[in-house]
Amino acid sequence: MHAFPQGNTWHIHPDPATLAQRLTVAIARSAREAIATRGGFHLVVAGGGTPQAAYALLPQWGGDWQCWHIYHGDERCLPPEDAERNSLMLEKTWLSKVPIPARQIHHIPAERGAEAAARDYATALPAHAFDLVLLGVGEDGHTASLFPGHDxxxxxxxxxxxxxxDAAKAPPQRVSLSGWRLRYTREMFFLAAGSGKRPALAAWLRGEALPAATVGTTADIWLDAAAWPGTPPAPV
Structure with a gap:
């Protein structure tokens, strides 16, 4: 664990498997604390392969599933059965294996088109802060579906x-939580694995105004060693 002046804490792990295991433990810890303190755990999930490995482990680590509330940080405007949908990945990997009440799983209805889905999803969000937001980091520094050059x-x-x-990656139509709504949370974890993420993370460390860095001013960043842009610092 390494702290930097930006206010972030960087967790650098030797490989993706270790990253997934320790991330799963951290998510389960956040859930236990939220449920014990506030009676519920409101989690924003991210898509992509890095969190998927952690979701697959969560049935072994989580508990009190009736107290979990699931939201998405973003979604692609594709049919619900499309393999690129975050909701389908989440259902197959994790949600179909645990008894979270269906009324507490809030998928984005992105198949309706970006504008209608964004309008409807706003009404599904809680008025209070999330307990934990999970986000990825794209190779261009985007997070959720907040891309460079956009509002x-x-x-x-x-x-x-x-x-x-007009997203920079296909499909062009998507729905995303806005930057301020993602930041309205008690904890925020960014996840990145693989050498393809090094340039974006190096730019983050240089203080460039990437979407991920702008949203994640005080966040925990979880990486494998391949994603770290340089020689990992000595343990502290």
Whole structure:
């Protein structure tokens, strides 16, 4: 674990398997604390292969599933059965294996189109802060579906959800939580694995205004060694 002046804490693990195991333990710890303190755990999930490995382990580590509430940071505007949908990955990997009440699983209805889905999903979000937000880091520094060169909705008065019509990656239509709504959380974890993430993470450390860095000013960043841009610092 390594702290840097930006206010972030960087967790650097030797390989993706170790990263997934320790991330799973951290998610389960956050859930236990939230349920014990506030009676529920409101989690925003991320798509992608790095969190997927942790989701597959969660049935072994989690508990009190009736107290979990699941939300998405973003979704692609594709049919529900499309393999690229975050919701389908989540159902197959994790949610179908645990008894979280269906009314507490809030998938983005992105098949309806970005604008209608963003409008509807805003009403599904809680008025209070999330307990934990999970986010990825793209090779261009994007997070959720907040891409460089776009409005990320960082102002508190911005909508909680954003309809994306021209994403830099296919498909062009997506729905994303806005930057300020993602930051309205008690904890935030960023996840990145693989050497393809090194340039974006190096830019983050240099202080460049990437979407991920702008949203994650005080966050825990979970990496494998391949994603770290340089020789990992000595343990502290």
């Amino acid at each position: 990320w909705g960082m102002e508190k008065g911005s909508p909680a959800t954003i309809a994306i019509l």
